[in-house]
Amino acid sequence: MRGVYVPSHIFVRYEDGNVRFNIEMGEKGSEWEDGRYLREFRLSGEGPYLRSLGRKEMIAVYLKSVGATYSRRKRDDEALRLYREAALLYPALPDISFNVGVSYHKRGMLDEAIAQYRRALDLDPDLAVARDNLGVALAKQGRYSEALEEARKAMALSPRDPVTRGNLAAALCALGMLEDGVREYRKVLEIDPDNAKALAGLTKAHYARGEFHEAIVYRDRALERGFRFDPAVLGALEQYRGPSPGATP
Numbered sequence: 001m002r003g004v005y006v007p008s009h010i011f012v013r014y015e016d017g018n019v020r021f022n023i024e025m026g027e028k029g030s031e032w033e034d035g036r037y038l039r040e041f042r043l044s045g046e047g048p049y050l051r052s053l054g055r056k057e058m059i060a061v062y063l064k065s066v067g068a069t070y071s072r073r074k075r076d077d078e079a080l081r082l083y084r085e086a087a088l089l090y091p092a093l094p095d096i097s098f099n100v101g102v103s104y105h106k107r108g109m110l111d112e113a114i115a116q117y118r119r120a121l122d123l124d125p126d127l128a129v130a131r132d133n134l135g136v137a138l139a140k141q142g143r144y145s146e147a148l149e150e151a152r153k154a155m156a157l158s159p160r161d162p163v164t165r166g167n168l169a170a171a172l173c174a175l176g177m178l179e180d181g182v183r184e185y186r187k188v189l190e191i192d193p194d195n196a197k198a199l200a201g202l203t204k205a206h207y208a209r210g211e212f213h214e215a216i217v218y219r220d221r222a223l224e225r226g227f228r229f230d231p232a233v234l235g236a237l238e239q240y241r242g243p244s245p246g247a248t249p
Contacts, residue, residue: 060090
């Protein structure tokens with residue numbers, strides 16, 4: 001019995017030299033062919049996945065997963081320690097470098113985060129979430145052209161992910177490509193009609209284009225979904241709100 005890893009998921013494989021089959025514990029031990037994992041996880045078959053792992057590699061996957069739990073609890077010092085141990089045992093696992101990048105990103109250590117995201121992409125060029133986060137980090141440094149390039153690559157890898165498409169829209173708007181940005185934000189809403197960040201993005205994009213009534217419509221929808229605007233933006237838009245029905249002009 002050997003462990004096998006695909007992005008953010010692990011399963012069991014039995015192999016004795018004559019017989020080999022996969023056991024998917026997420027479906028009560030049902031058998032999945034390798035091809036199903038390729039389809040479900042959108043893998044090309046060329047990356048570091050679907051290999052039967054040895055003992056050290058399995059320990060590394062475990063340490064990486066425990067580190068991610070610490071990171072979610074804002075205990076990134078402990079998370080980084082575990083990631084370093086995991087990397088010694090399984091240096092070819094892209095998720096380790098990606099998770100290190102996330103911890104650095106959360107701390108505002110953008111140069112270090114960018115280096116780790118690039119390391120993850122060297123190991124797996126199709127790791128969409130690393131492309132996406134790399135674009136976000138580059139945008140935070142004001143490197144919008146580079147951010148847009150990575151956002152487009154991430155969107156091509158994961159076109160139905162509203163976060164990825166929303167980041168593409170934000171990069172387009174940051175470069176002044178407002179029409180393209182509005183189009184991408186609207187595609188986000190086709191996937192997730194209640195996406196507050198997309199509604200806020202449309203608010204800002206329409207405001208920048210001088211389309212104040214359209215901006216108000218999206219602003220109101222974003223507020224209903226809990227998005228918090230800068231009070232100056234709210235005040236600036238309110239003056240363009242038309243009279244309510246029945247009111248005296």
